[in-house]
Amino acid sequence: MLIRSSRNWLAGAALLLPMSGFAANHTIQVGGAGGQVFDPPTLSIAAGDTVTFFNAGGFHNVQSDPGAVTSFRCAAGCDGAGGNGNLSSDAWTATVTFNAPGTVGYYCEAHGAPGEGMFGSITVNVPVDLQSFDIE
Secondary structure: OHHHHHHHHHHHHHHHOOHHHHOOEEEEEEEHHHOOOEEOOEEEEEOOOEEEEEEEEOOEOEEEOOOOOOOOEEEOEEEOEEEOOOOEOOOOEEEEEOOOOEEEEEEEEEEEEOOEEEEEEEEEEOOOOOOOOOOO
16 A cells, blocks of 8 residues: 555656656757758747757858747847847857747748748647546
Protein backbone atom coordinates (compact mmCIF):
# COMPACT_ATOMS: atom_id res chain seq x y z
CA MET A 1 0.00 0.00 0.00
CA LEU A 2 2.85 2.40 0.79
CA ILE A 3 4.39 1.80 -2.65
CA ARG A 4 1.11 2.67 -4.36
CA SER A 5 0.83 5.89 -2.36
CA SER A 6 4.38 6.81 -3.32
CA ARG A 7 3.64 6.12 -6.97
CA ASN A 8 0.52 8.32 -6.83
CA TRP A 9 2.47 11.08 -5.07
CA LEU A 10 5.19 10.98 -7.74
CA ALA A 11 2.62 11.07 -10.53
CA GLY A 12 0.86 14.00 -8.88
CA ALA A 13 4.14 15.86 -8.39
CA ALA A 14 5.02 15.36 -12.05
CA LEU A 15 1.69 16.89 -13.08
CA LEU A 16 2.45 20.01 -11.01
CA LEU A 17 5.58 20.78 -13.03
CA PRO A 18 5.14 23.75 -15.36
CA MET A 19 4.65 22.93 -19.02
CA SER A 20 7.56 25.22 -19.90
CA GLY A 21 9.80 22.57 -18.35
CA PHE A 22 8.89 20.36 -21.29
CA ALA A 23 9.53 22.96 -24.00
CA ALA A 24 12.13 22.03 -26.58
CA ASN A 25 14.53 24.20 -28.54
CA HIS A 26 14.88 23.50 -32.26
CA THR A 27 17.52 24.93 -34.59
CA ILE A 28 17.28 26.17 -38.16
CA GLN A 29 20.43 26.92 -40.12
CA VAL A 30 20.28 30.06 -42.23
CA GLY A 31 22.42 30.05 -45.40
CA GLY A 32 25.87 28.51 -45.19
CA ALA A 33 27.21 25.90 -47.61
CA GLY A 34 23.67 25.23 -48.85
CA GLY A 35 23.44 28.82 -50.12
CA GLN A 36 20.18 30.69 -49.95
CA VAL A 37 18.23 28.11 -47.93
CA PHE A 38 16.88 27.37 -44.48
CA ASP A 39 17.78 23.93 -43.13
CA PRO A 40 15.39 22.35 -42.39
CA PRO A 41 12.96 24.33 -44.56
CA THR A 42 9.93 22.99 -42.67
CA LEU A 43 9.62 22.15 -39.00
CA SER A 44 6.85 20.85 -36.75
CA ILE A 45 7.00 21.85 -33.07
CA ALA A 46 4.76 22.05 -29.99
CA ALA A 47 3.31 25.30 -28.70
CA GLY A 48 5.73 26.75 -26.15
CA ASP A 49 8.83 25.47 -27.96
CA THR A 50 11.56 27.79 -29.17
CA VAL A 51 13.43 27.92 -32.46
CA THR A 52 16.98 29.23 -32.69
CA PHE A 53 17.91 30.50 -36.14
CA PHE A 54 21.67 30.71 -36.78
CA ASN A 55 23.46 32.29 -39.69
CA ALA A 56 25.94 29.76 -41.06
CA GLY A 57 27.14 32.18 -43.73
CA GLY A 58 25.82 34.86 -46.05
CA PHE A 59 23.90 38.14 -45.83
CA HIS A 60 20.58 37.10 -44.27
CA ASN A 61 17.83 37.71 -41.76
CA VAL A 62 14.56 35.93 -40.89
CA GLN A 63 11.19 37.68 -41.27
CA SER A 64 7.80 36.13 -40.48
CA ASP A 65 5.11 36.32 -43.16
CA PRO A 66 2.62 39.18 -42.82
CA GLY A 67 -0.25 38.20 -40.50
CA ALA A 68 1.59 35.21 -38.97
CA VAL A 69 0.32 34.04 -35.55
CA THR A 70 3.88 34.61 -34.27
CA SER A 71 5.51 37.71 -35.67
CA PHE A 72 9.29 38.26 -35.76
CA ARG A 73 12.10 39.94 -37.69
CA CYS A 74 15.48 38.62 -36.60
CA ALA A 75 19.20 38.63 -37.31
CA ALA A 76 21.61 39.43 -34.47
CA GLY A 77 18.65 39.47 -32.10
CA CYS A 78 15.05 40.21 -32.98
CA ASP A 79 13.28 43.50 -33.57
CA GLY A 80 12.07 44.70 -30.18
CA ALA A 81 13.94 41.96 -28.30
CA GLY A 82 17.60 42.95 -28.21
CA GLY A 83 18.13 43.60 -31.91
CA ASN A 84 16.68 45.21 -34.98
CA GLY A 85 16.42 42.22 -37.34
CA ASN A 86 18.37 43.95 -40.10
CA LEU A 87 20.17 41.83 -42.69
CA SER A 88 23.63 40.79 -41.51
CA SER A 89 26.56 38.66 -42.65
CA ASP A 90 27.74 38.19 -39.04
CA ALA A 91 27.55 34.74 -37.43
CA TRP A 92 24.34 35.69 -35.62
CA THR A 93 21.76 33.67 -33.68
CA ALA A 94 18.20 34.60 -32.73
CA THR A 95 15.70 32.61 -30.66
CA VAL A 96 11.92 32.90 -31.06
CA THR A 97 9.28 31.35 -28.77
CA PHE A 98 6.18 29.98 -30.51
CA ASN A 99 3.20 29.96 -28.13
CA ALA A 100 0.28 30.16 -30.58
CA PRO A 101 -0.72 27.12 -32.66
CA GLY A 102 -0.78 27.50 -36.44
CA THR A 103 1.60 27.61 -39.38
CA VAL A 104 4.17 30.40 -39.46
CA GLY A 105 5.82 31.13 -42.78
CA TYR A 106 9.12 33.01 -42.83
CA TYR A 107 11.71 34.20 -45.35
CA CYS A 108 14.97 36.11 -45.81
CA GLU A 109 14.25 39.68 -46.87
CA ALA A 110 17.28 39.76 -49.24
CA HIS A 111 16.64 36.43 -50.99
CA GLY A 112 12.96 35.59 -50.67
CA ALA A 113 9.39 36.61 -50.03
CA PRO A 114 6.41 34.82 -48.48
CA GLY A 115 6.34 31.39 -50.16
CA GLU A 116 9.12 32.01 -52.68
CA GLY A 117 12.91 32.07 -52.91
CA MET A 118 14.58 31.62 -49.53
CA PHE A 119 11.60 30.74 -47.31
CA GLY A 120 10.40 28.13 -44.82
CA SER A 121 7.55 27.29 -42.47
CA ILE A 122 7.04 26.19 -38.89
CA THR A 123 3.91 24.28 -37.88
CA VAL A 124 3.08 24.88 -34.22
CA ASN A 125 0.91 22.11 -32.74
CA VAL A 126 -1.20 22.17 -29.58
CA PRO A 127 0.59 20.09 -26.93
CA VAL A 128 -1.15 16.94 -25.75
CA ASP A 129 -2.66 17.25 -22.26
CA LEU A 130 -1.26 14.87 -19.68
CA GLN A 131 -3.68 12.64 -17.83
CA SER A 132 -3.18 10.76 -14.60
CA PHE A 133 -4.51 7.32 -13.75
CA ASP A 134 -4.00 4.57 -11.19
CA ILE A 135 -2.38 1.28 -12.06
CA GLU A 136 -3.97 -1.59 -10.19
